[in-house]
Amino acid sequence: MQGDPFDTSVLIWTRAFPLGAGPDQSVPVCVSYRVFTAPAVSGKPIDSAQAFTSWDVDFTVKFEVSGLKPDTEYFYVFADCTNSSTVSPVGKTRTLPSPNTPAALVNGGKPLTLAVFSCSQYQTGWFNAYGFAAHNTTAEIFVHLGDYIYENIDSGASIGREVLGRELATIHDYRQRFNQYRTDASLLFAHLNAPWITVWMTTRYYFLFMENKMTSRNWQQVADNSWKAGTTDSNDTTSGCSFSPSGACFTDRKLAAVRAYHEWLPVRQVTTFDKLRIWRNFQIGKLLDLTMLDTRQYDRDVTDVDYNHDFVASVANAANRSLMGAAQEKWFYETLTESKNRQAVWRIIGQQIVFTQLTLGGALVDLDDWDGYRANRERLLDHLYAGKIGNTIILSGDSHANWVSDLAHPNDTTTYNPITGHGAIGVEFAGTAVTSPSPFGEGAPPAATDPISSVFVASNPDLQWSEGSFRGFFTLTIDSNAVNATYYAMQDISSPNLDGFASATFIVKTGENRLSRPVAGGSVLAGVLKSNGTG
Known part of the structure; x- marks a missing residue:
């Protein structure tokens, strides 16, 4: 690989x-x-x-x-x-092309295609999305936004996908899990056929829609809902950590996971003295900068780990809260400015969690996303608007559902028009999981998830499309004139197959900083659009 x-x-x-x-x-x-x-x-x-x-x-x-x-x-x-x-x-x-290659000459003059993935849980399904992308798309680079492996041990016996070992804690545990994941034929084929660009395994704290309200459900990984100094179930204490289901302290568990990650994935060590740093930038000719962030492990302020939800809600608007830490934030803003100054056409940002504000019934649904770090989000949006840094696209994973949005200040319908998209500064493409269960209900069919999507797109001005039933991935096909995002849905992940279809296609034209209207051409094969975009 x-x-x-x-x-x-x-x-x-x-x-x-x-x-x-x-x-x-x-x-x-x-x-x-x-x-x-x-x-x-x-x-x-x-x-x-x-x-x-x-x-x-x-x-x-x-x-x-x-x-x-x-x-x-x-x-x-x-x-x-x-x-x-x-x-x-x-x-x-x-x-890659050299940084100074004219945009029109990148990839030999042909559009460059990225395939984007997240959240691959071995025991909940076969990794058919990887195989579909490698066999049935023209993707030249695979981008993975986190949850490449999972640490938990939920049974997969019904589909022949039981994981070995226990909940991951030691270096042996993580190595064993990586080794087992690599027995999946689709994953192996995908690794043989394109270079990968990855970020850390993230953790997720997502919401399950039940009886018209959102209730929390946890899935645990390196450590559930990790931040720079702890997790839901493994925190360093003076009395030890035997209470943790993993039997391990946070620091020990995190270092074991980081070591195994560097052993088992072809990721460069950005600096020799800082093994936690994986935020980095790829200059792909003058066509784009692909900037990969770490919004989970590096220097993230305390997140919602369930028992502290009320506290996190009380500080979610705090001006000094950061998902990335001061060093990474400074580097990120400088990288965006440099990208504009070097006249790259596009800025593609790969990071782990949903950026757009998502509310339901007037309440934020997940403070483990950017909604729990609202000042950090405002700083980024302010930097883009003030610097007139256009053609920016944020890629997101983690939520196990599909979301497509214009980028604008949350609920700002004075300068942003949700129907036309005017006033936006970019676009977010958030993708569903390769296999991990939907937040709208595990195994729920479209008939059950589409009504939930309807509520979301009606409640959130920036959100233009929501889909929560299918597992899959999306591609970005990029040239000097436009980015074409195609979402792919897998029909069945209970057995190894390549049965999927393109569920929706979106276009972002150079200089428009919004989804082209009518959004998705006015129709999709899955999920719910806000409108046909005709006003």
Whole structure:
């Protein structure tokens, strides 16, 4: 598998676990790679190298293949240094165009397509969305917005997807879970066919619609609803942490998760002295900047962990609350300004949680999203408006439902017109889960979820489309003139298949900073639109 491409280099990853009952922890394994320009991977490679891996890093190994040509497709294969007949499947990757490549020439003059995913829970379904994207779309880069793995142990026996081990706490636990996830054929195929750009596993605290009101439901991960100093069920205390279901303190659990993440995913370490920093920026020619944030782990102020809901509600408007921390916020705003100054056409922001305000009955439904950090949201919107930084698109995951919105100050219908979109400063595309259950009801059909979506789009001015039944993903097809977002719905995740359909398509034209009207062409195959956009 491969990830974090630059214009002249890319990371490639494999695991070389010794055959037999158990590896000798004292004996390293030698792994080699060869890189070619054609899928036959024959003849003289353009690059090759070898390295040792060992038990200390779970027999994983990452190479940075450098000296490559920008905006070019490559193929690679791994092998056992001592036995050249022991080889891996062929992987396909690519480099990015150089930062100064004219927008019209990026990707050889063809539109560039990103596939965007989040929330893949092994025991609740097969990862068909990954396979569908790899087989049935033209996506050149896969972007993952969090929850690549889950730490809980809910039963998946009914579909043959029971997870191994226990609720994750130690480095062994996390490694075992990553290893099991990689047995899914669709995930493996997707990793072999495009470079991935990822952010941390997030945690989620989402809401289940029942009897016309929202009630909370928790799913636990590295630690449920984590922030910089704690979680719902694992917090550092002077009396120990045996009360936690994981049996682990927050700091120990977090460091184990971070270590396994760096071992098992082809993600670059941004700085050598700060392993928690994964916020980074990719300059993809003059076409776009893809900015990946960490709105969960790095320096997030206290979040809603259920028992402290009233306290968080009381401080949600506090001016000094931050999802990212001061250092990351400063870097983020500077990156947006630099992107405009270098005349990149688009600014695409990958981050974990829903940005647009979502209310129901006049009440905010989830203070673990940006709604719990409203001053932080206002600072970002103010920066975009004041700097006239247009063509901005925010990507979001975590909620297990689809939401598409214009970006504007919440409930500001004086300068923003929900029907025409005029007055907006950008667009948010928030995607559903690969498999994780819907907040509108696990396994609920469209007939049950569409009425809920209707309430949401009627209650929130910025929100233009809501859909809560299907699991899936979306793609962004980007060129100098427009971004085309296509949402894909999987028909069935209870067995491995590639049965899906395009449920909705949205267009954002350069310079308009809003969804083109009529929104989604005036009709969708799933979910609910606010209106046909004709006024």
